[in-house]
Amino acid sequence: xxxxxxxxxxxxxxxxxxVTLDCTYDTSDPSYGLFxxxxxxxxxxxxxxxxxxxxxxxxxxxxxxxxxxxxxxxxNLVISASQLGDSxxxxxxxxxxxxxYQLIWGAGTKLIIKP
Amino acid sequence: xxxxxQSPRYKITEKSQAVAFWCxxxxxxxxxxxxxxxxxxxxxxxxQFQDESVVDDSQLPKDRFSAERLxxxxxxxKIQPAELGDSxxxxxxxxxGVGGxxxxxxxxxxxxTRLLVL
Numbered sequence: 001x002x003x004x005x006x007x008x009x010x011x012x013x014x015x016x017x018x019v020t021l022d023c024t025y026d027t028s029d030p031s032y033g034l035f036x037x038x039x040x041x042x043x044x045x046x047x048x049x050x051x052x053x054x055x056x057x058x059x060x061x062x063x064x065x066x067x068x069x070x071x072x073x074x075x076n077l078v079i080s081a082s083q084l085g086d087s088x089x090x091x092x093x094x095x096x097x098x099x100x101y102q103l104i105w106g107a108g109t110k111l112i113i114k115p
Numbered sequence: 116x117x118x119x120x121q122s123p124r125y126k127i128t129e130k131s132q133a134v135a136f137w138c139x140x141x142x143x144x145x146x147x148x149x150x151x152x153x154x155x156x157x158x159x160x161x162x163q164f165q166d167e168s169v170v171d172d173s174q175l176p177k178d179r180f181s182a183e184r185l186x187x188x189x190x191x192x193k194i195q196p197a198e199l200g201d202s203x204x205x206x207x208x209x210x211x212g213v214g215g216x217x218x219x220x221x222x223x224x225x226x227x228t229r230l231l232v233l
Contacts, residue, residue, distance in 0.1 A: 033219055043204055045224035091157055101146055101210055101220045105157030
């Protein structure tokens with residue numbers, strides 16, 4: 001079974017609109033972390049935002065926020081006021097437990113911002 | 116701002132040739148990762164180092180791939196001989212790797228090496 005599922009292979013969004021990228025996860029470990037990365041066409045994987053399973057509040061970093069719904073096992077990334085430079089692949093990833101540093105990756109969502 | 120360095124950025128080689136990639140992690144980061152990423156897919160972990168020791172190389176095709184981190188700082192990934200199917204992006208990442216950060220441990224990536232095998 002997929003541990004990280006990103007159901008949107010691609011999305012088109014008008015510039016300045018908000019966009020939500022979906023991510024659902026599957027784990028039985030009570031301690032886990034969820035990460036979002038951005039990968040522009042240049043190839044570098046850029047860390048955006050982190051949410052811990054015990055965090056009481058949804059994570060926010062500038063225009064990025066994470067809509068964390070623990071009971072539904074979803075960790076959707078919200079980008080407010082999208083910009084042309086937001087066009088990229090976006091990956092959701094999970095780390096299970098506290099001692100294993102490895103990440104489990106989703107298949108990614110390709111986001112294209114239209115001017 | 117500290118960054119992960121990788122070289123070369125691009126490499127074109129012919130099949131059966133040897134290729135090598137270099138990675139210098141963020142200073143002080145004990146854990147280093149090598150990933151392979153096929154276009155349109157998520158990264159696949161090839162090998163993970165903690166200091167100079169290999170923690171996990173279960174997905175490394177050991178008949179042709181090798182990786183080392185001799186002094187626990189920079190690292191080299193080698194392919195010999197290269198095959199057509201090795202064409203991909205090779206990403207290096209590092210993280211602090213010290214105990215206590217647990218699930219918050221964040222991996223930071225270098226710019227990657229795009230490999231094309233002809």
